[in-house]
Amino acid sequence: MAIEFTKYHGLGNDFILVDNRSTLTPAITPSQAIKFCDRHFGIGADGVIFAMPGQNGTDYTMRIFNSDGSEPEMCGNGIRCMAAFLADLEGTSRQSDKYLIHTLAGTITPQLMPDGQVKVDMGEPRLLAREIPTTLCPPDQKVVEHPIEVNGKTWEVTCVSMGNPHCITFVEDVAAINLEEIGSRFEHHPAFPQRTNTEFIQIVRRDYVKMRVWERGAGITLACGTGACASLVAGVLTGKCDRIATVELPGGELEIEWSNIDQRVYMTGPAERIFTGRL
Numbered sequence: 001m002a003i004e005f006t007k008y009h010g011l012g013n014d015f016i017l018v019d020n021r022s023t024l025t026p027a028i029t030p031s032q033a034i035k036f037c038d039r040h041f042g043i044g045a046d047g048v049i050f051a052m053p054g055q056n057g058t059d060y061t062m063r064i065f066n067s068d069g070s071e072p073e074m075c076g077n078g079i080r081c082m083a084a085f086l087a088d089l090e091g092t093s094r095q096s097d098k099y100l101i102h103t104l105a106g107t108i109t110p111q112l113m114p115d116g117q118v119k120v121d122m123g124e125p126r127l128l129a130r131e132i133p134t135t136l137c138p139p140d141q142k143v144v145e146h147p148i149e150v151n152g153k154t155w156e157v158t159c160v161s162m163g164n165p166h167c168i169t170f171v172e173d174v175a176a177i178n179l180e181e182i183g184s185r186f187e188h189h190p191a192f193p194q195r196t197n198t199e200f201i202q203i204v205r206r207d208y209v210k211m212r213v214w215e216r217g218a219g220i221t222l223a224c225g226t227g228a229c230a231s232l233v234a235g236v237l238t239g240k241c242d243r244i245a246t247v248e249l250p251g252g253e254l255e256i257e258w259s260n261i262d263q264r265v266y267m268t269g270p271a272e273r274i275f276t277g278r279l
């Protein structure tokens with residue numbers, strides 16, 4: 001079997017993109033995705049993304065396997081990469097192209113901007129415990145600065161779903177967090193039945209925060225788009241952030257807005273092609 005692929009990244013969050021436009025069956029299996037993502041024995045990536053035919057009136061469908069083979073509902077940096085991939089495949093100019101993309105988190109709309117950035121309508125955040133999902137609070141309550149015991153310490157967490165689950169903790173200094181040690185403990189905490197992505201946020205100003213992330217199914221990554229959106233929402237819910245802020249990640253910056261007009265979250269950032277290959 002030969003697979004053609006193109007590798008893209010969004011702020012160092014890197015993906016193998018596969019042209020899967022002829023069928024809704026992914027070209028490779030989750031166990032093959034684990035091998036492809038291996039940084040020593042494979043291509044190396046945080047995930048594999050399949051560009052598939054649209055469903056329910058959308059232009060395309062995006063499916064993604066994490067580097068551990070699990071399938072998340074959404075990926076923010078990934079959908080920017082998917083928009084750039086589609087523009088490359090279609091040979092269109094990258095100005096003002098907007099795609100309606102079907103995902104397991106609903107329809108998401110990335111738009112290619114004249115400056116080469118991609119702006120994504122990420123939809124409305126989901127805030128109730130049952131929507132995260134988490135058992136930290138009763139199902140119809142929001143989880144805002146709620147205590148959780150992890151690794152022998154009590155943390156105050158705020159939980160937000162951007163289609164996928166995020167558990168956010170505000171800290172004085174993100175550099176001081178031992179992410180290697182505690183990331184996986186948050187991910188697999190019994191309060192999160194579908195596991196969770198975990199973000200640590202340092203407020204620099206109301207409109208500028210620093211973030212480090214441990215991703216469900218991928219571990220430490222250089223950036224997480226859904227995580228940046230969820231963190232800005234958590235910052236607003238806790239009164240720490242304005243509705244528009246820059247999120248600084250190890251791989252670079254994202255501009256995030258939680259609109260108080262339509263309550264949707266908008267994310268703007270880069271998507272870069274790295275190389276094309278055949279495996």
Ligand SMILES: N[C@@H](CCC[C@H](N)C(=O)O)C(=O)O
Binds near residue numbers: 076217218221223
């Ligand atoms: N890096 C992504 C998120 C990918 C999915 C995540 N690992 C999960 O399992 O939910 C992003 O940029 O949003």
